[in-house]
Amino acid sequence: MRAVDLIQKKxxxxxxxxxxxxxxxxxxxxxxxxxxQMSAFLMATYFNGMEKDELKTFTGKMMNSGDLIKFDGIDKFLIDKHSTGGVGDxxxxxxxxxFASFDIGTAKLSGRGLGHTGGTIDKFESIKGFNFPQTKERMVEVINKTGTGIMGASxxxxxxxxxxxxxxxxxxxxMSIPLIASSIMSKKLAVYADGIILDVKVGSGAFMKDLDMARDLAKTMLQIGDSFDRKVVTVLTDMDQPLGLAVGNSLEVIEAIETLKGNGPADxxxxxETLVAVALQIKGDAATIEEGKAMVNEMIKSGKPVExxxxxxxxxGGDPRLVDDYSLLPMAQNMIEFKAENSGYIGKIEAEExxxxxxxxxxxxxxxxxxxNHGVGVVLTKKIGDRVEAGEVLAKIYFDxxxxxxxxxxxxxxxxxIVSDKVEDRNVILEVHSVNI
Known part of the structure; x- marks a missing residue:
């Protein structure tokens, strides 16, 4: 068998x-x-794609190229939520x-960010003293205690x-759908979870710029999940504007906490609420997403998620008091307001910019x-569809x-x-698809 023959075949x-x-x-x-030669094969795949059986073999081979992690000794239903990344996520x-409030565990490997803002690990490292588990045994211990286990990528x-x-x-x-899908799913399958939720961002601030391509990616990842008999849900979400209002590490930590207190931005x-409802549906605690969202809403009102x-x-290793005292988080020394020059409606907010x-x-x-720098960033005061007057604040810039x-x-x-005619508000949830649920 020769590589050149296989390249030609593909x-x-x-x-x-x-x-x-x-x-x-x-x-x-x-x-x-x-x-x-591998480059030639990848280009041939870029143009011709992969069939279902090819994709299963390709993904499985990547998955098995290193360690497979199963967290024995965890007494919780495990959900791995993955996002394709975006601004303000x-x-x-x-x-x-x-998740912890519903006795759902999270076991995932996360990375640092390269690009607009920090990754999940960077955001948590805004918290002084915060240390991620360094061993599998410690990961099991913290999941059983707190429901949440996050380690650096290995x-x-x-x-x-x-x-x-x-x-x-x-x-x-x-930008090859089978190569993107196999890359994501090989990592998700290598670390065991009872259910996988894939938040696929769509729009100007996302990897997937248009809905059709995002649907294709979602369908392909579901197909892979089905091949390995895993419970997988894809949630296509809008990233044609930043998610929420805060963009920047400690600023995003604050916004996430405020959301658990019931004060978060609507989107x-x-x-x-939707992602937790999907997890409840996978677990079997909710028959529908709407039922799950009602459960989430009541849980937030109870105050348990904050605790x-x-x-x-x-x-x-962090100081829990920061949940009620944000001065314990890194804060930029300076702030200026960015104001609108004209009156009208917000027609577009380029997330990437x-x-x-x-x-x-x-x-x-x-x-x-x-x-x-964990303390700097931007906090929007307006979203697409909002009315704005000339001189009104559009965003606050926090800087050192x-x-x-x-x-x-x-x-x-x-x-x-800013446009003259009213623009419709955007729905953050575009579509939800599932397999084996």
């Missing part, structure tokens, strides 16, 4: 066998197949308190995906080596040094579009 739109896919991936892992923080889990993604990144093959609250978040923060506006202040990383302040303001200026 180039010509033919289906590879399990043996052929294993030959290619094993060869790439042991370096007997070079980058240039602080969902995991709010879910920590809510190089030992799905190492083949890391190799292939680096190649895709420099060969123009990132973020709707997303959080569970305090317990979680304390167990991870708002994210960049926060990033240049230090809220995100342009390179892996950059340090995060004014070295990049002008760049931040210019980016915000390009993010907002």
């Amino acid at each position: 180039r010509d739109g033919k289906t590879l066998t399990e043996e052929e896919i294993n030959f290619l991936l094993d060869g790439y892992l042991d370096k007997s197949i070079p980058d240039y 602080k969902t995991t923080i709010a879910l920590a308190g809510l 190089d030992k889990v799905v190492p083949l995906d890391k190799q292939i993604y680096a190649l895709r990144d420099v060969t123009g093959t990132v 973020f609250t709707e997303l959080v 569970m978040l305090k317990e979680f923060i304390g167990e991870y 708002v994210g960049k506006s926060a990033m240049v202040l230090g809220a995100g990383r342009a390179t892996k080596e950059d340090l995060i 040094e004014d070295i990049n302040l002008e760049s931040s303001i210019r980016l915000l200026d390009g993010a907002f579009e």
Whole structure:
């Protein structure tokens, strides 16, 4: 068997066998197949896609290329919620308190952010003293105590995906549905959970820019989940404007806490309630998403999610008092208001530009080596569809040094579009699809 023959076969739109896919991936892992041949195969896949059986074999091979993690000894129903990423996505923080309130556990590997704002780990590291579990045993312990287990991503889990993604990144093959789907699902399947919820962001501030492509990705990931007999739900959500109002690490922590107190922005609250309702449906505690959302609403009113978040923060080494005293979080030294020049309605808020506006202040990383400033960022005061008068505040910019302040303001200026006619408010939940539920 030769790699060139398999490349030609995929180039010509033919289906590879399990043996052929294993030959290619094993060869790439042991370096007997070079980058240039794997690049050619990835490009052929980019144009011709993969059939269901090919995708199962490809994903399974990546999943099994490293450690498989099963957290024995956990006495909770485990949900792994994954987001494809977006601007202002602080969902995991709010879910920590809510999942625990319903005796649902979370076991997931998370990473640091590269781009607009920090990743999940960066947001939690806004909390002084916060330490993530370093061992599997500690992970089990904290999940049983608090319901929430989050560790840093491990190089030992799905190492083949890391190799292939680096190649895709420099060969123009990132935007391939089967390659994206297998990359995400191989990592989700390698760490066991009773149910997987995939929050697929759609819009200008997301990886998936249009709904049709997002549907295709969702369908492909559900197909993979079905191949491995796993309970999977995809929730397509809007990212044509930032999620919620806060963009920046400690600012997003505050907004997530306020949401658990019942004071969150409408769109973020709707997303959080829906994701928890989906988890309750997977677990079998709710027959429908609407029934689950009603349960979530009552739970928030009870105050239990806030108490569970305090317990979680304390167990991870942070000071639980910050839930009621935000001065214990990093805060920027300065704030200026960004105001509207014209009256009208908010017609557009380019999420990516708002994210960049926060990033240049230090809220995100342009390179892996950059340090995060946890206190800086942007807080919007308006959303799409809102009425605004000239001179009214559109956003507040929190910063420490004014070295990049002008760049931040210019980016915000390009993010907002004010129009004369009323624009319809946007629904954050676009579609929900499931398999094996």
